[in-house]
Amino acid sequence: MAIIAQFIVNGIIAGSTYALVAIGLTMIFGILGFINFSHGELVMLGAYFTFAFMAFGINLPLAALLSIILVAIVAVIIDIAVYKPLRKKEVDSLSLLIASIGVSIILQSLAQLYWGHDIKVFNLPAATPIEIFGANITPIQIIMIIISAASMVLLFAFLNMTRIGTALRATSDNRDMAQIVGIDNDRVIMVLWVIGAAFAAIGGILIGINTNLQIGMGLMILLKALTAIIMGGVGNIRGALIGGIVIGLAENLALIELTPQYRDMVAFTLMILLLLFKPEGIFGKKERIG
Amino acid sequence: MLLEIKDLVAGYGNLDILHGVNMEVDKNEVVCIIGPNGGGKSTVLKTIYGLLKPRAGSILFRGDDIGGVESHRLLRRGISFVPQDKNVFPSLTVKENLAMGAYTRPDMEEEGTENVLLRFPSLKEKMNIRAGYLSGGERKMLAIGMTLMLEPDMILMDEPSMGLSPRFVEIVFNKIDEISSEGTSILIVEQNAYKALRTSDRGYVLDLGINRFQDESVKLLNNPDIRKLYLGG
Ligand SMILES: Nc1ncnc2c1ncn2[C@@H]1O[C@H](COP(=O)(O)OP(=O)(O)OP(=O)(O)O)[C@@H](O)[C@H]1O
Ligand SMILES: [Mg+2]
Secondary structure, three states: OHHHHHHHHHHHHHHHHHHHHHHHHHHHHHHHOOOOOOHHHHHHHHHHHHHHHHHOOOOHHHHHHHHHHHHHHHHHHHHHHHHHHHHHOOOOHHHHHHHHHHHHHHHHHHHHHHHOOOOEOOOOOOOOOEEEOOEEEOHHHHHHHHHHHHHHHHHHHHHHHOHHHHHHHHHHHOHHHHHHOOOOHHHHHHHHHHHHHHHHHHHHHHHHHHOOEOOOHHHHHHHHHHHHHHHHOOOOHHHHHHHHHHHHHHHHHHHHOOOHHHHHHHHHHHHHHHHHHOOOOOOOOOOOOO | OOEEEEEEEEEEOOEEEEEEEEEEEOOOOEEEEEOOOOOOHHHHHHHHOOOOOOOEEEEEEOOEEOOOOOHHHHHHHOEEEEOOOOOOOOOOEHHHHHHHHOOOOHHHHHHHHHHHHHHOHHHHHHOOOEHHHOOHHHHHHHHHHHHHOOOOOEEEEEOOOOOOOHHHHHHHHHHHHHHHHOOOEEEEEOOOHHHHHHHOOEEEEEEOOEEEEEEEHHHHHHOHHHHHHHOOO
16 A cells, blocks of 8 residues: 555656646647657756756856856747747648657757766755655655646746736637637747746756756657657647646556566557547547537 | 728639629628629638738738738737637636637627627626537627627628528528627628528638629529529529
């Protein structure tokens, strides 16, 4: 029983990072129409910038905040330099995907040039775990869960209660109609990147706190997030959230039977099964048919 | 003249679709454009509304050339557009859709919503329902309602009767009558040529990117050539 509780706790922690990353990925797909392959590198940069600020002696919360802001700026600059000119040329989504693979590799290379390829860890004081239902959880892990939950609540409030948030959903629904009612597309896209990048950065920081930092950490998390958005229905934000948590739980609960090296297999088996049997995602359609 | 289109050439890619279209809409007029599929009717509206750039000719609105001016600026000048299809945001509620209709003028959102609900009372109880779950007729009401949010001087409507049951076609054309009688000029494109000609003051027949005929709607309706060529005998 205790061991199951532990797997559930671990699953929720992993799942919330997947969810944070998946939410940005699915929103970018909804509005720009492509899978941002470099989304994992925003996760990586979130972790590494925090690491770098902490190396200057800045404390974790402030370093994290600065890192989130910096990653958002990087994402907006990349959009202006790469994706915006491509959008102007009205290239197809495959070209955008390929461009984002290029961006992913460039960001990884630059990061490796600067930070080297050895594994890094945040320099945090050792924490004493608390026991809940037999599961060990450290205070910092509790804070991680709270931060993830709070980010998502804030996002939903933003999307549902502000004008620009509603405009974002509207653009994701129907880009042509958004232009027709006069929604400023450039502004919406900038807000989109800020949210997507900030969420990715938070995800990266949480991974850094919980495990360690590697230059290539983005790819695996990208693929997990991709599974989450397929599960949730591509473009569906709530679906991405639930999908992320489900994958985190599934791969950790699978450890009851499997050894850790098979963990990743669980998520991807799930993805293939979903693609085969429920390609539109688990959470239905938003439009009635007929 | 409120709207004057002169020798308009426009198209997609390197293909011209409109080859010198001339049209006028006066204040308080309902003008319709009819003609065969692919004749360029929607292209005319898209070009007026700034979604396509004119390649030659001019579009004057109250005497100012608005050719190539972006949609959000046209909204501010008093022009709105209801596209042919996909004209609502399906995952947004009716209320949010109306709010988006007033996106460029948030100060008009409240009053606009009240006015739209007076005109389309059936939307009142659907305010918190997602537009994607509305029936085709309700969706059309919503789409027209969205363009009314800013109290425009001129509405461009692309096939308002498309996909509607006869009962709803009747309702939509009654609403168009009502809206125009309150001082809004309307330029409508229609497949349902009979209905459109009965509702409008004047009409244009657009065929292969050129206006072939133009006249008062009653006269077009009674013109044997038009009947034979465009109204199916
Ligand atoms: N986005 C586009 N890209 C390229 N060609 C287009 C595009 N939209 C329309 N066309 C072409 O332009 C021509 C005129 O189209 P348009 O939609 O203006 O016709 P229409 O008179 O509105 O027809 P319908 O009655 O079927 O709506 C057609 O030949 C069509 O194939
Ligand atoms: Mg058309």
